[in-house]
Amino acid sequence: MKMKWGALLLGAASGLASAQSSVTLYGIIDSGISYYDHATASGGSVVGMPTLTGETPSRWGLKGTEDLGGGYKAFFVLENGFQPGTGALNYGGRLFGRQANVGVSSDYGSLTLGRQMNMTMYAISNADVIGPSIHSLNNFDSYLPNARSDNAVGYMGKFHGVTLGATYSFGRDAAGPAGPAATNCGGQVPGNFIACRQYTALLAYDSASFGVAASYDVMRGGAGASAPLNNSAYTDTHNVVDGYVVLGPTKIGVGWIRNNVAAATHLQTDIFFAGATYFVTPNLSFDAQGVRYLQRGSAGKNDASSTLLVARANYLLSKRVTVYTSVGYMFNSALAANPVAAGGTVGAGLDQLGVMVGLQHRF
Template sequence: MKKAIAAVLLAGTSALAWGQSSVALYGIVDTGIEYYNNAAKGGSFVGMPSLTGEVPSRFGLRGQEDLGGGYKAFFVLESGFAPNSGALNYGGRLFGRQANLGVTSDYGTLTLGRQMNMSMYVLFNADVIGPSIHSMASFDSYLPNARSDNAVGYLGKFHGVTVGGTYSFGRDAAGPAGPSATNCAGQIPGDAVACRQYTMMLAYDNAWGGAAASYDVMYGGPGASAPLVSSADTDKRAIVDAYVKFGATKVGGGWIRRNTAAAEHAQSDIFFLGAEYYVTPMFALDAQALRYILRDHSNSTLLVGRANYFISKRTTLYASLGYMMNSALAANAVAAAGTVTPGANQFGAMMGIQQRF
């Protein structure tokens, strides 16, 4: 009799756990019409962007199951695509944005698989423009695509303090097509360093603002895209940023230092400062100034302005303007995936619509 009662109770407990499971389909479709002058082959460009609008388009599946005792298992499968053609971005991978699973609890979140790394998390609050058509992606395409294949990640939040890190056994299996794709899959027997990557972050946030810092080290590997063509080559990024909030306004800024040690050494800095202001709950304005310096070579300055009108909780209309000022040897385009005549200044504009589901 006791065994029968125990079996009934166990079945009831299992049913309760299953009842707390969930799987959700979500996504963003974002596109519009963009314009920029002084294209690389002369003249101007008018058309639809392929990489991003205000944010990149994506769809995904997210699921979780309550395991009891404060623990939950989860998975994320997320695909990036180009609304103008329907093509898959991120090297043509079906789930190129994320493909991972893990366990979360009060002690933090442990994630396995392709995932966002700390170079992306560190910019979430201070970079008011984000991965937009006119953004810091013009200077470093890796930043809005900071993800790692074959990675183990941890992220924990404790009383306003966030600590996180990732370690990848082979950071990038795609390439060379797609933004920041490097064809460095790694996991090569006998070469333990090839295509390894680690990132780490420390942040603090409260009601009025916060600050964060991260460090990112990636190694090259045989057959990978230049300049990281061997295990001895490295690419390192250090990011420090902060933001403050007062009323309907948020101001954020920071500094990004990159050092590439390969056949030729290169060092660059990005300084950025921006503000976001909600004129009304339905209308917001964003602005940002960025300065890029490639040591002993060139420099560029980018000015960005953006307006958002929130028609509903799901639909947004927006307009973005950008102006890039290049030095004589610089060739940084004002728009993501755009082109520019070397040494030319460039104006860009986009009007778009975004819908979330």
């Protein structure tokens, strides 16, 4: 009997010794100087440091994995978002506002619990060549660069190029109220099962030369949440269909994003985008994108429309340091007031020019 228990203990100890674990500290610090005109009805301009994003939002995080054996791994992600100009926390003042989750992965996919990126963000990421930059399609819909869910259960599996994903949130946004990244809809309310629920789904295919994706995203409101979703009967639905193709040093991405808000008043918006990235050398690349935005109210009429043109140049000083410049121009219709810069302002019906020169360090 003693020999049997000794063998079992020896086997367990040897299994623990062979388990592989790791913890990684990583991040991006991105800032610079920006300019945009027509920030007020009288045409005033603004020069300074951006408050929300540069080429990408600044963040730092910790991620770790633990080998459980049999092809299974446990993992966690803690990711913070902050403003380099002031050191302030983004995402409603949360310490880990970008991600805070734990999960298990295997060849069958991953199961994730906690605050996490949902399927709308994954659907857009490959086709949108500009990404969450200061001049981007995200300026038309502030939810898009903040497509994350609190209190969520998520699944994602990749099988021979096909990606299947879904999330279900019991209370989509527990922080707030403080803008698009914190809408004060924590949910999990006794007696109201649907308050602040959210579910998203993704179907995508990626190969070495092209890819396509489609996603579906429904958010419910709740009492006391930020308008217009201040009632659990109200919904906000996003649909994304997009794709990309890689032709040598060039990547071309196109897509369509529809948003329907069914609240006290109905609002429908459509975003159409097409863009390209071209690598002149491994260190030098150029991006360009055109975006068309249409907004329709309860009467079904075109209430406001805008067109955004963006051009960007990137140069890698090293593997981790990039200098860049971005130029955007926003054409607004008479009723539109969409700013060219993330977090910016513009007078109604005024066109707007935006320029930024920035420095990004990744670690």
